[in-house]
Amino acid sequence: MSEPLLIELSKKGRKAYCFPALDLPRGFESALPSLPSSLLRQTKARLPEVSELDVVRHFTRLSTLSFGVDNGCYPLGSCTMKYNPKISEKLAMLEDFTTIHPLQDSSTVQGCLSVMYNLLEDLSSITGMSWGTLQPCAGAHGEYTGLKMVRAYFLKKGEARRNKVLVPVSAHGTNPASAALNGFTIVTVASDDEGLVDIDDLKSKLDDSVAAFMLTNPNTLGLFEKNILLISSLVHEAGGLLYYDGANLNAIMGNATPSDMGFDLLHLNLHKTFATPHGGGGPGSGPVMVKSFLRPFLPGPDIELTDSGYTYNWLASDSIGKVSMFWGNFLVLVKAYIYILRMGSEGLRAASSHAVLNANYMLHRLKGTFEIPYGDTCMHEFVISCQNFKQEYGVSAEDIAKGLIDSGYHPPTMYFPSLVHEALMIEPTESESKETLDEFTDTLIGIAERAKKDPQWIHGCPWTTPVGRLDTAKAVKEPDLHY
Numbered sequence: 001m002s003e004p005l006l007i008e009l010s011k012k013g014r015k016a017y018c019f020p021a022l023d024l025p026r027g028f029e030s031a032l033p034s035l036p037s038s039l040l041r042q043t044k045a046r047l048p049e050v051s052e053l054d055v056v057r058h059f060t061r062l063s064t065l066s067f068g069v070d071n072g073c074y075p076l077g078s079c080t081m082k083y084n085p086k087i088s089e090k091l092a093m094l095e096d097f098t099t100i101h102p103l104q105d106s107s108t109v110q111g112c113l114s115v116m117y118n119l120l121e122d123l124s125s126i127t128g129m130s131w132g133t134l135q136p137c138a139g140a141h142g143e144y145t146g147l148k149m150v151r152a153y154f155l156k157k158g159e160a161r162r163n164k165v166l167v168p169v170s171a172h173g174t175n176p177a178s179a180a181l182n183g184f185t186i187v188t189v190a191s192d193d194e195g196l197v198d199i200d201d202l203k204s205k206l207d208d209s210v211a212a213f214m215l216t217n218p219n220t221l222g223l224f225e226k227n228i229l230l231i232s233s234l235v236h237e238a239g240g241l242l243y244y245d246g247a248n249l250n251a252i253m254g255n256a257t258p259s260d261m262g263f264d265l266l267h268l269n270l271h272k273t274f275a276t277p278h279g280g281g282g283p284g285s286g287p288v289m290v291k292s293f294l295r296p297f298l299p300g301p302d303i304e305l306t307d308s309g310y311t312y313n314w315l316a317s318d319s320i321g322k323v324s325m326f327w328g329n330f331l332v333l334v335k336a337y338i339y340i341l342r343m344g345s346e347g348l349r350a351a352s353s354h355a356v357l358n359a360n361y362m363l364h365r366l367k368g369t370f371e372i373p374y375g376d377t378c379m380h381e382f383v384i385s386c387q388n389f390k391q392e393y394g395v396s397a398e399d400i401a402k403g404l405i406d407s408g409y410h411p412p413t414m415y416f417p418s419l420v421h422e423a424l425m426i427e428p429t430e431s432e433s434k435e436t437l438d439e440f441t442d443t444l445i446g447i448a449e450r451a452k453k454d455p456q457w458i459h460g461c462p463w464t465t466p467v468g469r470l471d472t473a474k475a476v477k478e479p480d481l482h483y
């Protein structure tokens with residue numbers, strides 16, 4: 001399975017090119033400007049000498065060693081690895097989008113500006129918010145931007161004392177991190193027995209030093225916070241703002257809006273909910289959408305539609321300034337816009353409904369084999385616990401996740417959220433067929449059954465990959481990348 005480097009495939013004299021015979025006069029080199037000898041190589045570069053077929057086969061084999069949604073089911077909870085329509089990729093590669101520069105005169109990039117303007121309009125209606133910014137380049141970057149606006153808002157109001165941000169224990173790790181980067185103190189809110197925000201604990205922590213409560217709904221256990229309207233009124237009575245982590249809007253898009261639930265501002269992950277290939281660090285886009293009272297604090301420039309077309313508006317009175325390059329990750333915006341146009345509002349609603357249906361179907365099929373610590377039904381994702389396997393057979397969530405790799409699946413998210421022991425967080429997305437859901441659940445159940453009888457085997461999984469089981473902590477801290 002392991003693939004040699006091109007240099008290992010090299011055979012002296014083999015080549016993949018064919019130049020016409022040299023037709024320059026003898027001695028032509030002396031007419032070229034000479035380079036300082038310090039810049040010249042002393043020995044010839046050691047380059048692989050390979051045929052075209054060697055190169056094509058090498059890269060084709062390599063391409064099959066990385067896993068993506070195009071290879072198979074990728075149920076990575078919280079990451080929404082949905083199918084990315086090929087038409088979006090094709091259109092985003094149009095020269096009209098790829099060969100422009102953001103500092104061109106705005107009259108020459110009206111098409112691009114209209115994509116961004118229309119996208120902001122669509123995202124406003126999808127979230128029920130008033131307007132937003134497309135600059136942030138990831139979910140975490142959106143959180144950072146949103147909280148920076150929260151800080152600016154309270155400073156302007158003369159409430160600088162509001163220096164705390166509340167986050168539930170089940171929150172995505174980026175939530176407390178973004179709050180800390182903005183200088184807020186983080187206060188954790190407990191979960192109750194149902195896995196929802198503990199209302200009494202929330203009440204005890206709300207006072208006039210709280211700037212915002214950051215919440216995702218459905219939460220990271222895949223459960224809908226049914227007390228959201230109560231939560232919203234409690235936070236607002238205390239003078240705080242309610243921030244929605246909308247990375248996983250896939251569960252509610254088209255059926256409910258964060259605005260209906262009382263949120264004041266939010267970020268979206270276009271690279272999850274709106275189908276952009278992601279993983280491995282990018283590319284992403286995390287627009288921030290706000291209610292009208294926060295609009296003056298948005299990063300500039302804004303895009304406006306005037307009688308003479310789309311123009312930039314730099315005049316937002318209380319803008320927090322720029323948070324990234326001019327247009328953010330523009331091609332991700334293009335792909336999200338194409339996705340929205342192609343789906344239409346009915347299509348977006350159907351996508352969330354199917355995402356929820358698929359997750360519930362899997363949850364119910366896995367119930368007999370795995371412990372489901374919270375909730376009988378779920379939204380777009382659910383969390384199973386492998387704790388009984390750990391206790392009885394010494395088989396961990398990680399073992400079972402690695403076992404899936406040999407069967408051609410990407411493992412689910414592991415050990416998150418931290419309030420579930422030996423957690424596997426599964427999000428099938430709307431894209432998968434019933435057959436795939438059945439195959440995946442059968443495989444997972446089969447692995448769990450075999451693991452009980454054959455712990456040696458499961459501890460060694462995966463067996464079919466170029467490198468076997470890595471020490472994950474060591475692999476992160478001391479990556480061995482040399483050849």
Ligand SMILES: *Cc1c(COP(=O)(O)O)cnc(C)c1O
Binds near residue numbers: 138139174247269284
């Ligand atoms: C993915 C995710 C984030 C962070 O998004 P990035 O683009 O990875 O920075 C934040 N919150 C939740 C709930 C997420 O799932």
